[in-house]
Amino acid sequence: MTRTKQAGVDRTSGVALWRQIADDIRIAIGAGEFREAGKLPGEIALAERFGVNRHTVRAAIAALQNEGIVKARPGRGTEILDDIRLKMPISRRTRFSSGLGGQARRPESVYIASGEASASEEVAAALRIAPGAPCVTLESLGLADGIPVSLAFHHFPTVRFAGIDEHFRRERSVTRAFAAMGLADYVRVSTDISARHADEREREWLRLTPGGIVLEALAINADLDGAPVQYSRTLFSAGRVSLHVGTDMEL
Amino acid sequence: MTRTKQAGVDRTSGVALWRQIADDIRIAIGAGEFREAGKLPGEIALAERFGVNRHTVRAAIAALQNEGIVKARPGRGTEILDDIRLKMPISRRTRFSSGLGGQARRPESVYIASGEASASEEVAAALRIAPGAPCVTLESLGLADGIPVSLAFHHFPTVRFAGIDEHFRRERSVTRAFAAMGLADYVRVSTDISARHADEREREWLRLTPGGIVLEALAINADLDGAPVQYSRTLFSAGRVSLHVGTDMEL
DNA sequence: TTTTATTTGTCCGTATGTATT
DNA sequence: CAATACATACGGACAAATAAA
Numbered sequence: 001m002t003r004t005k006q007a008g009v010d011r012t013s014g015v016a017l018w019r020q021i022a023d024d025i026r027i028a029i030g031a032g033e034f035r036e037a038g039k040l041p042g043e044i045a046l047a048e049r050f051g052v053n054r055h056t057v058r059a060a061i062a063a064l065q066n067e068g069i070v071k072a073r074p075g076r077g078t079e080i081l082d083d084i085r086l087k088m089p090i091s092r093r094t095r096f097s098s099g100l101g102g103q104a105r106r107p108e109s110v111y112i113a114s115g116e117a118s119a120s121e122e123v124a125a126a127l128r129i130a131p132g133a134p135c136v137t138l139e140s141l142g143l144a145d146g147i148p149v150s151l152a153f154h155h156f157p158t159v160r161f162a163g164i165d166e167h168f169r170r171e172r173s174v175t176r177a178f179a180a181m182g183l184a185d186y187v188r189v190s191t192d193i194s195a196r197h198a199d200e201r202e203r204e205w206l207r208l209t210p211g212g213i214v215l216e217a218l219a220i221n222a223d224l225d226g227a228p229v230q231y232s233r234t235l236f237s238a239g240r241v242s243l244h245v246g247t248d249m250e251l
Numbered sequence: 252m253t254r255t256k257q258a259g260v261d262r263t264s265g266v267a268l269w270r271q272i273a274d275d276i277r278i279a280i281g282a283g284e285f286r287e288a289g290k291l292p293g294e295i296a297l298a299e300r301f302g303v304n305r306h307t308v309r310a311a312i313a314a315l316q317n318e319g320i321v322k323a324r325p326g327r328g329t330e331i332l333d334d335i336r337l338k339m340p341i342s343r344r345t346r347f348s349s350g351l352g353g354q355a356r357r358p359e360s361v362y363i364a365s366g367e368a369s370a371s372e373e374v375a376a377a378l379r380i381a382p383g384a385p386c387v388t389l390e391s392l393g394l395a396d397g398i399p400v401s402l403a404f405h406h407f408p409t410v411r412f413a414g415i416d417e418h419f420r421r422e423r424s425v426t427r428a429f430a431a432m433g434l435a436d437y438v439r440v441s442t443d444i445s446a447r448h449a450d451e452r453e454r455e456w457l458r459l460t461p462g463g464i465v466l467e468a469l470a471i472n473a474d475l476d477g478a479p480v481q482y483s484r485t486l487f488s489a490g491r492v493s494l495h496v497g498t499d500m501e502l
Numbered sequence: 503t504t505t506t507a508t509t510t511g512t513c514c515g516t517a518t519g520t521a522t523t
Numbered sequence: 524c525a526a527t528a529c530a531t532a533c534g535g536a537c538a539a540a541t542a543a544a
């Protein structure tokens with residue numbers, strides 16, 4: 001029998017067949033293809049669909065099981081577990097904790113590290129300070145129900161917010177750290193969104209598998225006079241978060 | 252010599268080493284790591300950095316060359332080509348062509364297919380019509396300078412926009428198709444953004460390699476009375492596009 | 503111009519992992 | 524649990540192109 005090309009599997013792409021198939025099935029689940037049945041087709045049916053051997057499909061399903069997306073049991077098939085993708089609002093009043101609050105989950109910010117640095121060109125332009133001017137850096141991990149969903153790198157101008165990292169450590173919230181320093185309110189000025197593969201460090205913190213995807217959001221927050229107070233680079237775990245941009249931008 | 256773990260390459264992940272290294276280098280380029288030199292370190296230096304053989308690094312560089320990110324030449328090293336990531340604005344007045352217009356590129360929309368369908372739950376909720384009600388579907392490809400950057404699936408309520416696909420074929424623009432049907436203006440109501448691996452069909456149209464990433468934007472447009480006129484699912488090639496959300500939402 | 507060092511490109515062979523039959 | 528085919532990864536050797544001495 002001659003081999004015919006099937007369902008988009010590619011043997012010379014540097015990605016193992018079982019991983020390509022795992023990715024495909026993950027997408028199909030996300031598209032709701034098996035929602036009615038609540039479970040995947042049998043291994044033999046999947047093997048035919050992708051034009052591969054049943055062993056290869058088993059490797060793919062094992063990977064999905066490892067990610068917590070499906071659960072296979074002998075005699076019962078491969079059950080699709082509930083999707084738990086969070087919707088993170090992006091608006092003038094974007095805040096991490098309140099953004100996830102409505103979704104009946106326990107949001108939490110955890111301190112990772114902080115320090116002092118000279119502003120790079122990028123940071124300086126965003127904060128409207130001179131390149132090389134001092135800024136406070138703060139790294140934090142966002143969790144929902146104990147599951148990591150975001151990894152954030154914040155920058156604040158030192159001249160105005162020296163010691164804000166200590167406030168964050170106590171308050172576990174950027175909003176409350178600002179409040180403790182006398183800034184009662186602030187607004188989101190702009191957000192730049194892109195997507196890419198996570199690097200190793202990001203995969204570790206966000207508990208992603210190799211090939212895992214992050215949504216990268218570059219955000220500028222300003223006080224009510226329009227002066228930039230914060231520049232952040234936040235990496236969201238793409239499998240667990242979507243970003244929602246509403247254009248009715250009031251409160 | 253015993254092998255030590257290096258720079259985050261994982262030999263049991265189903266992703267070939269050369270592809271992991273290509274992803275790493277792509278990220279490093281994006282982070283500006285080699286901006287000063289304008290080129291990558293030599294193959295031997297990279298091989299040491301990742302703890303692999305020189306040939307493996309060569310395979311990674313070949314992949315990046317194929318993507319148009321770098322160009323290697325004997326005796327000269329591996330030059331990093333200019334970044335060409337487009338910035339797609341998301342605002343109340345989001346339109347494909349004008350959004351890319353400011354970036355000195357030739358934007359173009361190409362008709363792929365169209366038809367008539369019954370509204371799914373998702374489409375019906377977005378367009379505020381009854382589930383199962385008829386809607387016009389339209390699929391189009393967005394290009395910038397001939398390079399595919401987006402693949403879009405549009406839905407319009409048939410009751411109001413029957414035949415809009417024919418207008419799109421002539422006008423090659425949703426905005427102009429709306430205008431031709433008497434709708435002079437419309438605004439973006441909401442946009443939901445997520446990221447995932449592209450499936451095979453998407454990879455073909457957007458000319459992506461396996462493992463390629465798309466930004467998926469679910470968008471609702473409405474007329475000035477607030478009645479939904481269009482629901483779109485647009486897949487942006489994540490390597491070529493970032494989405495920019497400004498919160499100064501007027502014009 | 504010639505020489506030399508550096509860097510990429512190509513070839514060989516071998517071992518291991520992946521996928522099928 | 525084989526036998527087979529192919530992709531991946533390694534190691535070494537040498538050729539070709541380039542830049543600098």
